[in-house]
Amino acid sequence: MALESLVGYNLKRAYVILQNDYRAVMGDHGLSPRVFSALTFVVETPNLTQSDLARRLGIERSGLVAIVDELEGRGYLCRVAVPQDRRVQALSPTDAGVQAYEAALKLVHDHEDRILHTLDAVERAQLLHLLKKIRETGE
Amino acid sequence: MALESLVGYNLKRAYVILQNDYRAVMGDHGLSPRVFSALTFVVETPNLTQSDLARRLGIERSGLVAIVDELEGRGYLCRVAVPQDRRVQALSPTDAGVQAYEAALKLVHDHEDRILHTLDAVERAQLLHLLKKIRETGE
DNA sequence: GATAATTGTTAACCTAGTAAACGATCTAGG
DNA sequence: CCTAGATCGTTTACTAGGTTAACAATTATC
Numbered sequence: 192m193a194l195e196s197l198v199g200y201n202l203k204r205a206y207v208i209l210q211n212d213y214r215a216v217m218g219d220h221g222l223s224p225r226v227f228s229a230l231t232f233v234v235e236t237p238n239l240t241q242s243d244l245a246r247r248l249g250i251e252r253s254g255l256v257a258i259v260d261e262l263e264g265r266g267y268l269c270r271v272a273v274p275q276d277r278r279v280q281a282l283s284p285t286d287a288g289v290q291a292y293e294a295a296l297k298l299v300h301d302h303e304d305r306i307l308h309t310l311d312a313v314e315r316a317q318l319l320h321l322l323k324k325i326r327e328t329g330e
Numbered sequence: 331m332a333l334e335s336l337v338g339y340n341l342k343r344a345y346v347i348l349q350n351d352y353r354a355v356m357g358d359h360g361l362s363p364r365v366f367s368a369l370t371f372v373v374e375t376p377n378l379t380q381s382d383l384a385r386r387l388g389i390e391r392s393g394l395v396a397i398v399d400e401l402e403g404r405g406y407l408c409r410v411a412v413p414q415d416r417r418v419q420a421l422s423p424t425d426a427g428v429q430a431y432e433a434a435l436k437l438v439h440d441h442e443d444r445i446l447h448t449l450d451a452v453e454r455a456q457l458l459h460l461l462k463k464i465r466e467t468g469e
Numbered sequence: 470g471a472t473a474a475t476t477g478t479t480a481a482c483c484t485a486g487t488a489a490a491c492g493a494t495c496t497a498g499g
Numbered sequence: 500c501c502t503a504g505a506t507c508g509t510t511t512a513c514t515a516g517g518t519t520a521a522c523a524a525t526t527a528t529c
Contacts, residue, residue, distance in 0.1 A: 193435060194370050198442055198454065199348045199363065201461035204388065206345045208468030209338045224338065225516075231333050242476060249346065254517055256478060270477095278476040278525045296332060303337055309467050314460055315337065321449065321457045322340035328448050329347030364485075381507060393486055395509060409508095417494045417507040474527070483518070488511105495506075 209306055216302040222295050225250075229258045233268050233282045234292045240279040241270075249330070267291050348445055355441040361434050364389075368397045372407050372421045373431045379418040380409075388469070406430050 194200040213224060222230065225248070232244055245255040259282065262268045267288030270280040284292070307315060333339040352363060361369065364387070371383055384394040398421065401407045406427030409419040423431070446454060 192370070192374055194367055195462075196458065197438065198446060198457060198461070199352060199438070200367060201458055201465065202341070202345050202348055203363065204469075205461045205464040206341050207388065208464060209341055212468065213338060223515080224342070228333055228339060231331070235331055240476080249343065250516090251518065252475095252477065253479080253519080257516090259477095276476085276526070280477070299336065299338070306468065307337060307464065309463050310460065314463075317456060318337060318460045319335065319340055321453055321460075322337070322344045323334075324448050324453075325344040325347055325446065326340065329351065329445065330343075362484085379507080389485090390487060391506095391508065392488080392510080396485090398508095415495070415507085419508070470529100472528080474525100476523105476525075478522080480521085481519090483516100485515090485517105487514075489513105490511085491509080493507080496504085498503085499501095 209303075212306045213299070213302055216298055216305075217295070221298070222291075226258055226261055227292075227295055227299065229255070230262055230267060230284070230288060230292050230295070233262070234284045234289055239282050240273075241282065242279070244282065262288070265291070348442075351445045352438070352441055355437055355444075356434070360437070361430075365397055365400055366431075366434055366438065368394070369401055369406060369423070369427060369431050369434070372401070373423045373428055378421045379412075380421065381418070383421065401427070404430070 210224065214221075217223075217227075228248060229244060232247055233239055236243075241255055241259060242252055244259075245252045248255070259268070259270070263270060265287075266285055268285060269283050271283050273279050273281050310318065349363065353360075356362075356366075367387060368383060371386055372378055375382075380394055380398060381391055383398075384391045387394070398407070398409070402409060404426075405424055407424060408422050410422050412418050412420050449457065
């Protein structure tokens with residue numbers, strides 16, 4: 192079967208498996224992968240603007256609006272006006288946002304430990320390294 | 331940045347990069363990844379039925395209909411009635427389908443060679459092995 | 470000071486799926 | 500034999516996760 196030796200095919204199948212397990216672990220009202228990623232950037236990056244965040248996530252500004260809306264709706268961040276540039280909205284995490292991020296990160300680690308339990312530490316590091324190498328050539 | 335050490339995040343980013351390059355190489359009217367995968371199974375598997383194919387692709391039967399419709403519309407396969415079981419439609423590739431498959435496979439190999447040029451043969455084999463290991467635990 | 474670029478946002482659209490229901494058909498148990 | 504359940508392909512409605520194009524407001528550049 193030609194597909195079995197294609198990286199793209201195996202990458203997609205593995206991606207779907209991880210995503211399904213992610214959702215199972217995070218539950219029905221948990222943060223979706225993209226919302227969790229966005230929250231991570233917001234918590235870890237001071238003075239982040241929406242355009243910044245969209246670029247870092249590799250999506251369009253327009254697509255980010257719904258994500259930020261959700262995080263704001265959950266009370267996990269605030270859009271704060273920036274006097275130096277009145278076009279932008281800086282994204283500032285709330286205390287609840289930081290807490291939710293830390294709790295979600297624990298769940299995500301549990302999920303990855305579970306779904307990747309057949310990979311030892313060396314293999315997992317290898318996998319990360321190889322995926323990053325792909326990212327570097329394509330971004 | 332916590333995301334950088336997560337397999338899921340890196341997997342998705344790498345997957346998006348491969349998918350974008352795939353589409354760039356295959357062109358605007360080329361076979362989409364899922365349609366190419368389906369055609370591969372049809373060409374390589376005699377007497378394949380739609381339910382079989384859906385199971386192998388890991389999608390629902392209902393979702394497969396549009397894919398088979400497209401392949402049939404392009405003249406790459408025929409739905410043929412099976413006398414032994416009048417519920418099923420066997421999927422039989424046409425000559426044009428086999429030809430299109432072989433041409434597409436060449437393009438896919440070109441695409442993977444290009445996007446993965448920073449990985450040597452050993453790394454590429456490692457990556458395939460690790461992705462397959464994930465697939466085995468999750469399917 | 471005019472022109473161009475950037476920001477956040479909305480609206481319309483697209484892709485790739487899922488879930489539920491359907492009639493047709495096949496299979497197994499009594 | 501025949502009835503209950505399973506399976507097959509299909510349609511319909513829906514969802515997630517994006518994109519592109521346009522917009523007013525604002526800032527940067529020449």
